[in-house]
Amino acid sequence: MRTQVAIVGAGPAGLLLSHLLYLRGIESVVLEARSRDYVEQRVRAGVLEQGTVDTLVSSGVGERLLREGLVHHGIELRFGGQSHRIAFEKLVPGRAITVYGQQEVVKDLIAARLAAGGQILFEVADVVPEGIDGPHPEVSFTHRGERRAIQADFIAGCDGFHGICRDAIPPGVLQFFDKEYPFGWLGVLAAVAPSSEELIYASNDRGFALHSMRSPQVSRFYLQVPPDEDIAAWPDERIWAELAARLETVSGWSLATGPVLEKGITAMRSFVAEPMQFGRLFLAGDASHIVPPTGAKGLNLAAFDVTVLTEALAGWYACGDATLLDGYSRACLRRVWRAQHFSWWMTTLLHSFESYDAYDRRLQQSYLDYVCTSEAASTSLAENYVGLALH
Numbered sequence: 001m002r003t004q005v006a007i008v009g010a011g012p013a014g015l016l017l018s019h020l021l022y023l024r025g026i027e028s029v030v031l032e033a034r035s036r037d038y039v040e041q042r043v044r045a046g047v048l049e050q051g052t053v054d055t056l057v058s059s060g061v062g063e064r065l066l067r068e069g070l071v072h073h074g075i076e077l078r079f080g081g082q083s084h085r086i087a088f089e090k091l092v093p094g095r096a097i098t099v100y101g102q103q104e105v106v107k108d109l110i111a112a113r114l115a116a117g118g119q120i121l122f123e124v125a126d127v128v129p130e131g132i133d134g135p136h137p138e139v140s141f142t143h144r145g146e147r148r149a150i151q152a153d154f155i156a157g158c159d160g161f162h163g164i165c166r167d168a169i170p171p172g173v174l175q176f177f178d179k180e181y182p183f184g185w186l187g188v189l190a191a192v193a194p195s196s197e198e199l200i201y202a203s204n205d206r207g208f209a210l211h212s213m214r215s216p217q218v219s220r221f222y223l224q225v226p227p228d229e230d231i232a233a234w235p236d237e238r239i240w241a242e243l244a245a246r247l248e249t250v251s252g253w254s255l256a257t258g259p260v261l262e263k264g265i266t267a268m269r270s271f272v273a274e275p276m277q278f279g280r281l282f283l284a285g286d287a288s289h290i291v292p293p294t295g296a297k298g299l300n301l302a303a304f305d306v307t308v309l310t311e312a313l314a315g316w317y318a319c320g321d322a323t324l325l326d327g328y329s330r331a332c333l334r335r336v337w338r339a340q341h342f343s344w345w346m347t348t349l350l351h352s353f354e355s356y357d358a359y360d361r362r363l364q365q366s367y368l369d370y371v372c373t374s375e376a377a378s379t380s381l382a383e384n385y386v387g388l389a390l391h
C-alpha cells in the first residue's frame with residue numbers, strides 16, 4: 001500500500017487531519033486500533049472553542065454541529081455560597097463556546113471521510129512506524145490477521161497519550177514536561193435535562209464539581225476524587241448525593257437527577273513532549289500534549305495542531321517548500337503552552353488540595369473573588385476559555 005500521509009489514530013486529530021488533507025487534494029490512510037463503534041461511542045470532551053467550530057463548519061462537517069450544538073455565552077463560577085457569571089458576550093464580544101460531544105465530532109468526521117471514499121482501517125494491531133528519519137517512512141501493522149505495510153511521504157502520530165508514535169522517536173530527541181495532580185475526575189453521563197443553561201464550575205471544601213451537558217436531554221458531571229479512587233466506591237446514589245452537596249450551595253437552586261448512563265475515573269495530568277516532530281513523523285493532539293480537562297482545551301488543541309499541519313503539508317506538496325513543516329512544532333507549541341498554563345491555572349484555582357494549609361486556602365478564595373469582581377481578571381479567564389487567536 002502507498003499513500004501520501006499515513007495517519008495513526010482515528011480520534012479527533014487523526015480524522016480531522018485526514019479530512020482537511022482530502023480538501024487540499026492530499027491522500028491519507030488512517031489506522032485505528034479500536035473498532036468504529038468504539039470510537040464513535042467514546043465519551044470525552046464536549047466544549048468546542050469558536051476556532052474549532054469555525055474549522056469544522058468551513059470544512060463542510062459542521063452541519064449537525066450547527067443544528068444540535070448548544071452555543072454558550074458564559075460560564076458560572078460557584079463558591080462561598082454565591083454564583084458569579086463570566087459573561088463572554090460582554091467580556092469577549094462575538095466569541096462563544098459550543099457544547100457538542102467529542103463522539104459526535106468523531107461520527108461526523110468518519111461519515112465525511114467514508115462518503116468521500118477515504119480509507120480508515122479499524123481494529124489494526126501492532127502498528128510500527130519505521131524509517132522516520134529518511135525520505136521514505138512506512139507504517140507496518142496487522143489487519144484481519146495479516147501483516148501489512150503502508151509506504152508514505154509522512155507519518156502523522158495522532159494516536160493519543162498512550163499511543164506508540166511518540167515512542168518511535170529516538171531517545172534523547174524529545175524533552176518531556178510533566179505534572180501530575182493529586183486527584184482525578186469522576187465523570188458521569190446521565191439521562192437528565194441539565195439543571196443549568198450554562199456550565200457551573202463549583203469550588204467547594206468537599207472538592208471541585210462541574211455541571212456540564214451534552215444535549216437538552218443529557219447532562220455531564222464531574223467530581224474531584226482521589227487519584228487512585230475505585231469506581232466501585234461510587235454507586236449512583238453516592239454520586240448524586242455528592243453532586244448535590246457540592247453544587248446546591250446557592251439558595252433556590254436544585255439539581256435534577258436521572259439514570260446514570262456511564263461513569264469513569266480519569267487521572268488529571270499535564271504533559272508536553274517537545275518538539276512535535278522528528279524527521280518525517282509529526283505528532284498532533286494528545287500524542288504530544290495533554291492538559292487536565294478543567295479548561296476544556298484538549299480537543300481544541302488537537303484541532304489546532306492538525307490545521308497547522310495541513311497548511312504545512314499543503315505548502316510542501318504545492319511547491320516542495322518545507323518552511324511551514326520546519327516551523328510546525330514552534331507554531332503549535334505557542335498555543336499548547338498557553339493552554340497548559342490556563343488549564344493548570346483553572347485546576348489550581350478551583351480544586352481542593354490536601355496539602356493546602358489555611359493560608360493557601362485564603363489565597364485561593366481571594367483569587368476566586370478577584371476573578372469574579374475585576375473586569376480585567378474575568379476578561380483574562382474569558383478570552384482563554386473561548387480560545388485566544390494565537391498563530
Ligand SMILES: Cc1cc2nc3c(=O)[nH]c(=O)nc-3n(C[C@H](O)[C@H](O)[C@H](O)COP(=O)(O)OP(=O)(O)OC[C@H]3O[C@@H](n4cnc5c(N)ncnc54)[C@H](O)[C@@H]3O)c2cc1C
Nearest residue numbers: 009011012013033044045159160163285286293296298299
Ligand atoms: C479518558 C479521557 C477523558 C477525557 N475527558 C475530557 C473531558 O471531559 N473534557 C475535555 O475537555 N477533554 C477531555 N479529554 C481530552 C480530550 O478528549 C482529548 O484531548 C482528545 O481526545 C484528543 O484527541 P486526539 O485525537 O489527539 O487523541 P485521542 O482522542 O486519544 O485519539 C487517539 C486515537 O488513536 C488510537 N490509537 C491509540 N494507540 C494506537 C495504536 N497503537 N495504533 C492505532 N491507533 C491507536 C486510539 O484508539 C484513539 O482512537 C479526555 C481524554 C481522555 C483520555
